[in-house]
Amino acid sequence: MHAVEVPGIVVLSGNDGQQGVRLMDFEQVAQWLRESQRAVAFTGAGISTESGIPDFRSPGGVWARNKPVYYDEFLANAESRQEYWRQKSEAHVDFAGSVPNVGHGVLASWEQNRILQGVITQNIDGLHQDAGSRRVIELHGTARFVDCLSCARRYEVDQMVERFQATGNPPTCDDCGGITKHATISFGQQLQPQIVDEATSLSRSADVMLAIGSSLVVEPAASLPRIAQAAGARLVILNRDETPLDHLADQVIRRSIGESLREINKILGT
Numbered sequence: 023m024h025a026v027e028v029p030g031i032v033v034l035s036g037n038d039g040q041q042g043v044r045l046m047d048f049e050q051v052a053q054w055l056r057e058s059q060r061a062v063a064f065t066g067a068g069i070s071t072e073s074g075i076p077d078f079r080s081p082g083g084v085w086a087r088n089k090p091v092y093y094d095e096f097l098a099n100a101e102s103r104q105e106y107w108r109q110k111s112e113a114h115v116d117f118a119g120s121v122p123n124v125g126h127g128v129l130a131s132w133e134q135n136r137i138l139q140g141v142i143t144q145n146i147d148g149l150h151q152d153a154g155s156r157r158v159i160e161l162h163g164t165a166r167f168v169d170c171l172s173c174a175r176r177y178e179v180d181q182m183v184e185r186f187q188a189t190g191n192p193p194t195c196d197d198c199g200g201i202t203k204h205a206t207i208s209f210g211q212q213l214q215p216q217i218v219d220e221a222t223s224l225s226r227s228a229d230v231m232l233a234i235g236s237s238l239v240v241e242p243a244a245s246l247p248r249i250a251q252a253a254g255a256r257l258v259i260l261n262r263d264e265t266p267l268d269h270l271a272d273q274v275i276r277r278s279i280g281e282s283l284r285e286i287n288k289i290l291g292t
C-alpha cells in the first residue's frame with residue numbers, strides 16, 4: 023500500500039488497486055455502529071489539529087522548541103517551576119480561541135444518540151467537552167485547569183496564566199500558598215491509575231472501538247485498541263497516517279478525520 027497525495031486529503035491506494043476511500047468503507051463502519059451496543063471512541067492529537075491545535079510532538083510543536091520540564095524537577099526546584107510556567111504560558115496561546123470541529127461534534131452527537139458510550143482521549147484541550155461530550159476520560163489530564171499540589175484546590179487556567187504573565191512568578195495557591203501546576207500529566211509523571219483503569223474497562227466492554235487521530239504509539243494508547251479487540255470489539259482506525267496497529271484493524275480509513283466522521287454520520291442519519 024502507498025499513500026497518494028491529492029489536494030486537501032491523503033487517500034490510500036488499496037490492495038485491490040482502487041484509489042481513495044470507498045463509500046462502502048464508510049457504510050461498513052456505519053453498519054457496525056448501528057449494530058453495536060457499546061461503541062467507544064479513542065482520540066489523539068489528529069482530531070484536534072483540525073481545530074488548529076498543533077500536535078505537541080510534531081516539528082514546530084511546543085516540545086520541539088523547548089526542553090520539557092520533568093515532574094521530579096518541577097517538584098524539586100523553583101527554577102524548573104519558572105521554566106515550566108514560561109512554557110505553559112507560551113503553549114496556552116496555542117489553545118486560546120480554539121473551538122471544536124466537526125469531528126468533535128459528531129462524536130458528541132453520537133453519545134447523545136446513544137451510539138457511543140464515551141470518549142477516551144490523549145488530548146488535554148477540552149474540546150470534546152466543548153462540543154458536548156459528557157463522558158470524556160482524559161488520560162493525560164486537562165490544560166483547562168491548574169491544581170494546587172498541596173490542597174488540591176482547582177483554578178481556571180486563564181486566571182493563573184494571567185497571574186504568571188503579570189508577575190513573572192509561578193502563581194501559588196490562594197488558600198494554602200502551595201505550588202500550583204497545570205492539571206496535565208507531565209513528562210516523568212505517572213498517569214493516574216484510576217483514569218487508566220476506567221479507560222481500560224471501557225475499552226474491554228466495547229463492541230466497536232474507533233481509534234481516531236492517534237498514532238497509537240505512546241502507551242497506553244497503543245494498548246487500549248488491542249484490549250478492546252482482544253475482548254471482541256471491531257477495531258476501526260481513522261487517521262491520516264499509518265499506525266502500528268493498522269494490520270490488526272477491521273477497517274482503516276486514512277483521510278481527514280472530520281470528513282470521515284461526517285461521512286459516516288451522514289450514512290447513520292443521526
Ligand SMILES: [Zn+2]
Pocket residue numbers: 170171172173174175195196197198199200
Ligand atoms: Zn492549596
